Amino acid sequence: MEGIVDYNLTHLEELESESIFIIRELVAQFENPVLLFSGGKDSIVCLHLARKAFYPANIPFPLLMVDTGHNFPETVDFIHKLVEEFNVKLIVASVQDAIDRGLVTEEKGINASRNALQTIPLLEAIEKNKFDAAIGGARRDEEKARAKERFFSHRDEFGQWDPKNQRPELWNLFNGKKSFGEHFRVFPISNWTEMDVWQYIMQEKIELPSLYFSHKRKVFFRDGSYLAVNENIPMKPDEKEEELIIRFRTIGDMTCTGAVLSEASSLEDIIQEVSTSRTTERGTRADDKRSEAAMEDRKKAGYF
């Protein structure tokens, strides 16, 4: 019937509304929040949601980036561009700096990665800046330990997560009460799937780093995925360098983020690819493959 308004939201509208509610709740309940910003698509979506949540005011919190020293230069450039455009403050916590000061020890061996080392400088930056809540772009569909996360997730004074003893989360009532020295991790897009994120990026015309789109790159094959040839990972004698058309489904550290062979050069192409993909996006992440509970163990210690 004409003239009858449909008072139903689409699932993306409902997810967006839920996420904006969470971000506003965070700003209302905490004194000094920060957005953990990797330059990956999920944190970019969080930034976009934050902008919408407080419009016409500016985003009322800074961004925190953990620089492993092994980030893709494309990601780093993109982050600096966004920071300028959105007029937000960027705080950088450096893994190299933590290594130089002897806080953490560089991993040894062929698969050495600084991924797990991020936790220490991250927690240090949270403590030093007195952040009482850190927003992350983690989603429950990504990984089985993340499926157990709350929207408001409590961390003790050591930054640790206690998954067996989490606060129940009911209706839209979020309990951000904490003792001095403790903090919270807040995950506004917990209920989104990889597909939701891509659809939303297309719907909202959100700009992304070029790494997500197909391009030519020198890579080599290891443990089921292609890694970018770079000075931070030594290649074994039997591994050979090839130039292929690839893209990245997730963006992490250069040492542990695998590429997929792909011709997808537009958001439409990527959505098409994701819809037919038979593997999870973190299937290209060497950091998750170390053991069945790799993510749970890192999360307990204070990882993202």
Place this chain on the structure above:
Amino acid sequence: MSDTNQIVEDEKFDNKGYLDMELLRFTTAGSVDDGKSTLIGRLLYDSKSIFEDQYEAIKKSSEQKGEEHVNLALLTDGLRAEREQGITIDVAYRYFSTPKRKFIIADTPGHIQYTRNMVTGASTANLAIILVDARKGVIEQTFRHTFIATLLQIPHIVVCINKMDLVDFKEDVFEKVKHDFKAFASKLDAKDIRFIPISALMGDNVVDRSSKMTWYNGPTLLYLLETIHIGSDQNHIDCRFPVQTVIRPQKTEFHDYRGFAGRIVGGIFKKGDKVLALPSGFATKIKSIDTFHGPIDEAFAPMSVTMTLEDEIDISRGDMIVRENNVPQVSQDMDIMVCWMNEKKMIPNGKYGLRHTTKDCRCMIKEVKYKLNVNTLHRNEEDLEIGLNDIARISIRTTSPLFFDSYKRNRFTGSVILVDEGTNETVAAGMII
């Protein structure tokens, strides 16, 4: 794209369809043995939501543990302790979609000690799936699960009578369970109950229609999940807008801007509407409803928006904007049904932190009226000690007035949580009567 051939075009992912989808949140309740994990595994598997690397990983773990079949429960048991013990400790959220809808499953453990997880999962669900083992029929646990679903006012309940393959797909077994279930459900406040005979293991009536139960003419489970009407689950009658935060841009072009940000939890607000601000009681009109993409003429639950008002009145977080001719109850005294969620027992006449919509205050437990036996609905007025997983009716008094509706009328203006002021833990979920 137009010059690619037609076959490729047809196989393309339907992008427009995806953007039009609705979201359905449901819970599954059942115990270890009634096939809950198998059912979820079946839904995920048949809707192609299990990825090859996930499947390979659980196949490998199943083999290492010497299990005969690929154990689909490993998909949902995300914590090491859960995998070790073979039980689900905590609510796990799972996601899948079909071309018609997107689904969020809150998979909750069914053991008696985990009532709090069921309550948590149920609090945001539109629909509950209750599993009954066809061989065992309606048991105490079925009653408990259904009671919690109705207590939390989940609008739709689907009873899946599972393992029909083990009772030779007999209609009279299905009818007996249905009859017994209806007999006890008459004591509960359930509006919409459906029954489906299934075999999660064999796939009968889950996604595809069973060829062995031709006597059943109803929908398959997935068809029901895809088509059940959920448009009326939101309250679009009573206008309720709890203010989360006030937006005051420090920018010259928005010099006098004062926007009230929040998520509408009831009704439809229109630009120009006469509204009241609570608790002050001042009347004014809605000047604008703003979003990032520009102003809109009307907004409804559950949208997140920012409103500006015609008059300068004092409104801050915890206040509520409502329609002039439809106001919520305003009181410091109320009766609530609580589910206790903490190992530390409720302190008689104790004081707790209380959160209701966006409002934070404190409350005192005035009286425990009765404790409810969730298996028999017997009201125990003798033993009034309230501990973990107990459900009770209590009277409380709050330090400042709440603006509320009964939980039955609105799940969001009718719910509260209690917080232990020493440990900061959420100790109880409450529904206002």
